[in-house]
Amino acid sequence: MSSAQKQFDLHWLTGQFRDPDKESDYRSSIKTRVRHESRLAWVLIAIVFGMFTITDYSLLGLTGEYYLLASMRAVVVSLCLVLALVLGRRGDYNRNRWLHLLPLLIVATGILLIVPLRPESLSSQVTAAAVAVLAFFLLIPNLLTVAALGCLYLSVGFIAAVMLFTGLSPAEIVRIVLLLIMANIVGYCALLRLEFLQRKQFALLHEERQQNRDLVAEIAHRKSLEAQLRMVAERDALTGLDSRSYFMKRAEGLLQRSCSEKTPFCLFMIDVDHFKSINDTWGHTRGDLILTKIAEVCAQSLRPTDVIGRFGGEEFIVGLPQTSPADAQVIAERLKMKVAELPEKEDMGDLNLSVTVGIAVAHDDDVDLEALITRADKMLYAGKREGRNRVIMCEQGR
Numbered sequence: 001m002s003s004a005q006k007q008f009d010l011h012w013l014t015g016q017f018r019d020p021d022k023e024s025d026y027r028s029s030i031k032t033r034v035r036h037e038s039r040l041a042w043v044l045i046a047i048v049f050g051m052f053t054i055t056d057y058s059l060l061g062l063t064g065e066y067y068l069l070a071s072m073r074a075v076v077v078s079l080c081l082v083l084a085l086v087l088g089r090r091g092d093y094n095r096n097r098w099l100h101l102l103p104l105l106i107v108a109t110g111i112l113l114i115v116p117l118r119p120e121s122l123s124s125q126v127t128a129a130a131v132a133v134l135a136f137f138l139l140i141p142n143l144l145t146v147a148a149l150g151c152l153y154l155s156v157g158f159i160a161a162v163m164l165f166t167g168l169s170p171a172e173i174v175r176i177v178l179l180l181i182m183a184n185i186v187g188y189c190a191l192l193r194l195e196f197l198q199r200k201q202f203a204l205l206h207e208e209r210q211q212n213r214d215l216v217a218e219i220a221h222r223k224s225l226e227a228q229l230r231m232v233a234e235r236d237a238l239t240g241l242d243s244r245s246y247f248m249k250r251a252e253g254l255l256q257r258s259c260s261e262k263t264p265f266c267l268f269m270i271d272v273d274h275f276k277s278i279n280d281t282w283g284h285t286r287g288d289l290i291l292t293k294i295a296e297v298c299a300q301s302l303r304p305t306d307v308i309g310r311f312g313g314e315e316f317i318v319g320l321p322q323t324s325p326a327d328a329q330v331i332a333e334r335l336k337m338k339v340a341e342l343p344e345k346e347d348m349g350d351l352n353l354s355v356t357v358g359i360a361v362a363h364d365d366d367v368d369l370e371a372l373i374t375r376a377d378k379m380l381y382a383g384k385r386e387g388r389n390r391v392i393m394c395e396q397g398r
Contacts, residue, residue: 014144015195017203026202027093037141039088042103045135046080049073049110059121069117076110079103093143100142104150107132108157115161122166126176129158130183137187144191151187155180236310238288239295244317247309251319252369254307255362258321265362266328268318269376270298270335273354273388275314282351290353294339301335315380317373325361325393332357332391340389354389356380361394 009018017023053070060066083103090096111132114125133151140147159177162168168176234246242250251267258265272278272294279287291314298316299308311317320328336355343351358380360372375394383392 010196010199015192015199017199024094026199029202031092034093034141035088035091038091038100039084041140042080042084042087045107046077046084049080049107050077056118059118065117069114072110072113072117076106079106097143097146101146101150104136104140104146105153108150108154111154112157112161115158116165119166122162126179129154130179133180133183134187137191144188144195147191148188151184155184239292239310241295241299241316242307242309244309244311247307247317247319248369250307254319254321255369255372256367258362259365259367262364263322264324266320266323266325267360267362267372267376268320268328268332269311269358269373269380270316270318271356271380271384272314273356278351293342294353294355297338297342298335301331301338325359328359328361329391329393332359336389336391356383356388357391358383359391359393
């Protein structure tokens with residue numbers, strides 16, 4: 001059976017979920033409503049049952065039978081009010097089903113006792129019994145099984161009382177039996193239909209909430225994947241710096257802003273000297289570690305407003321907004337010095353590390369990032385030709 005079919009799998013005779021856990025969840029969900037409605041229903045029934053004391057007085061007067069009947073009604077009313085209070089606090093189909101059955105039995109017993117005390121009013125008592133059956137099924141919130149048990153007790157007991165205390169003919173008793181059977185069938189079918197509808201509504205609501213939870217989880221998962229994909233697209237996998245494409249996007253925006261605000265903008269191209277021989281001597285794994293350490297040193301040597309990315313291989317690129325050529329020179333020299341200190345700090349033995357930095361300065365109206373990169377790259381290769389481990393700046397206008 002699929003989960004969707006199991007969601008609506010109801011017992012044809014009781015209207016309850018076949019799945020015990022599902023049924024327990026449903027009963028728990030209506031617990032507060034059941035307590036409130038049960039308390040209200042039994043208060044009303046107690047009032048109605050007690051009001052018939054007036055009818056008893058008009059028929060019997062102040063006789064022994066009247067006092068006995070009034071006492072019985074007082075006991076039933078008192079018990080109903082007490083049980084209304086208890087049900088309002090502890091009513092629960094999961095744990096206290098007997099508590100919901102008890103007031104049905106009490107009221108049914110009260111109706112049965114009227115038969116021997118007032119046999120002359122049997123016609124009105126038959127009507128009262130039929131109405132009580134319908135009330136047990138439809139007026140009082142209850143499980144179908146509990147309501148059916150209470151109505152069975154009332155119907156069988158009433159027939160027995162009629163046969164014992166009224167002396168009716170078999171034909172008249174059969175008519176009463178048929179009337180009570182009809183009342184039970186109508187009440188049972190009506191409550192069964194109501195049980196079906198309420199549980200289907202609960203199942204649909206539960207399914208909708210589960211779909212909403214699944215949707216929220218799916219959205220969160222997709223956002224997580226998007227964040228991971230964004231990180232992959234924006235970050236270099238080895239060094240953690242900006243990827244080339246993401247750096248270009250950020251640097252382009254900074255260059256445009258510097259141009260519009262008439263503030264200086266400089267760009268570094270950084271190359272690790274003799275990196276091929278490092279790989280050949282120490283291996284690519286050690287070479288990757290060295291690139292990572294150099295990337296960390298470069299990032300730490302810059303300001304929060306600067307941007308740095310891996311341009312490719314052993315080359316890094318840096319954008320420095322609001323930075324004069326003189327300041328750019330100082331930053332590049334500091335960066336070069338920190339790279340040279342790496343072997344000693346990181347315990348890299350006799351390894352000598354150095355970088356060559358080419359610096360390009362943006363012109364006043366220069367908004368072409370590619371042209372700026374080309375100029376910085378020319379300075380980088382000029383530094384390599386001059387012996388590496390140096391900073392070369394492209395003068396403005398060159």
